[in-house]
Amino acid sequence: MSAPEPVVVVGAGPVGLSAALAAHALGLRPLLLEARTRTAERPGSRAVFVHRATLDRLDAVRPGLGTEIAARGLVWDTRRTLWAGRQVHLRTYPADPATAPFTSLPQTVVEDLLRRACDEAGVRTLWGDPVREAVPSSEGVRLRTASGAVHGARHVIAADGARSAVREAVGIGLDGSTSATEFVVVDVADGERPARPERVFHYRHPAAGGRHVLLVPFQGGWRVDVQCRPGDDARHLAATAREWLPAVLPQVPGPEVTWSSVYRFQLRVAARFADATGRVLLTGEAAHLLPPFGARGMNSGVGDAVAAARAVRDDAVEAYARERRTAAERNVRAAGAALDHLLAPRPGLRLLQRSAAVAAPLWPRAGRWLDAAPYGPRIRKVRY
C-alpha cells in the first residue's frame, strides 16, 4: 500500500461527486472510488428539483457550475393547487432562471455536469471497483475493494448511497421508519410542443380515483407522483400509467413514459455521522433517507458533501457530525409532517383540510396552507 491519501471519497453519485469537487477546491487532492463502470447508465431522472442553496454551494466549489446547472434547468412561474377538481390556490411570480429559488432537471444531467467538472478539475477517479471493507483507526482508514486493491486514507467521506458498505463496515445503523403507503412516480417526455410549465398539486384527483397527484415539470418532461391508497396494487398502477395519464396530464398529448417506479416515504437518519475514530464521515443517502416530496435528499446531501470536505480540512469532524445530523433530523421532521398531511391519518386533520378547501375562495390563506403542506408545513425553517 502506497502513502495514505489525504481523503478518499467513496461513491460517485451526486453527493460523492460534490464532495470530491469540494475537497479538490480546498486543495485536499481527493481520490474518488466508484462501484459502477464509468459508462454504466443510471435509470430514472430521480432528483429533479435543485434548490438555490445547492446551486450556490456548487458555484462556490467550482465557479460557474451551479450557474450552468441553473441554465440547463427549467423554472416555472405558476403553482396551482386543486381539491377534487376545483382550484383552491393559484400563485404566479417572476421566473428568472438566474435568480429563481430552484431549477428543475433530471438528476442524470446534474450528475453528468458534476462528472465533467471533476474531470476538468483533475479529480482522480477509479471506476468499476466497489469498496468492500473499511477499517478505521486513529491513524486513518484502510479500504479494500472487490478487486483486492487496498487504499489508505487519512479520512474517508462515505457517499456510497442507501446501502452504504462503508457505513455498515464501521457499524453505524440507520434508524427511522418507512411509510406503509406507496407512491407511484412516472416520468413523461415533453410532447412535440412542450406544454406551459406549472407545478400542480391535486388533492383527491377525480381522474385518479380520488388519489392525490403531484405534477412537476422539469427540463425535457414531467414528473407525475400518485399517492396510492391502502389496498392499491402500486406496481399495476405504474405498469398501466399509459391508460390513466391522459386524464391526469392532459397538457401532454399521447404521453410517452420514460421511467416509472414505486417508492415508500423513508425517514431514516444514521445514528452518528462519523465513526468513533473521527476518520469516516457519512454524507448523502449513506447518512439519511428522505422522501422525494420536499426535494431534500440530494439537496441536503450536497450540503453534507461541502461541509464534510471543510471538516476534513479543518480537523472538525465532530462538529460536522453534530451539525449535519441536526440538519438531517430537521429534514426528517419536516418530511414527516408532510407525510402526515398527505395521509391525513387523524379525523381532525381531515376536517381541517376539507374546511380549508371550502374556505379557500374567500380566505386565500387557507389555499396557501393547502398548497404548502405536502412539502412539509415548516419548510421555510428547514436548513438544507
Ligand SMILES: Cc1cc2nc3c(=O)[nH]c(=O)nc-3n(C[C@H](O)[C@H](O)[C@H](O)COP(=O)(O)OP(=O)(O)OC[C@H]3O[C@@H](n4cnc5c(N)ncnc54)[C@H](O)[C@@H]3O)c2cc1C
Ligand atoms: C423518485 C425520486 C425523486 C427524487 N427527487 C428528489 C428531488 O427532487 N430533490 C432531491 O434533492 N432529491 C430527490 N431524490 C433523492 C435523490 O435521488 C437522492 O437523495 C440522491 O441520489 C442521493 O445521492 P447519493 O450520492 O447520496 O447516493 P446515490 O445517488 O445512491 O449514489 C451512490 C453512489 O455510490 C456508488 N456505490 C454504492 N456502493 C458503493 C461501494 N461499495 N463502493 C463504491 N461505490 C459505491 C453507487 O454506484 C452510486 O454511484 C429523489 C429520489 C427518488 C427515488
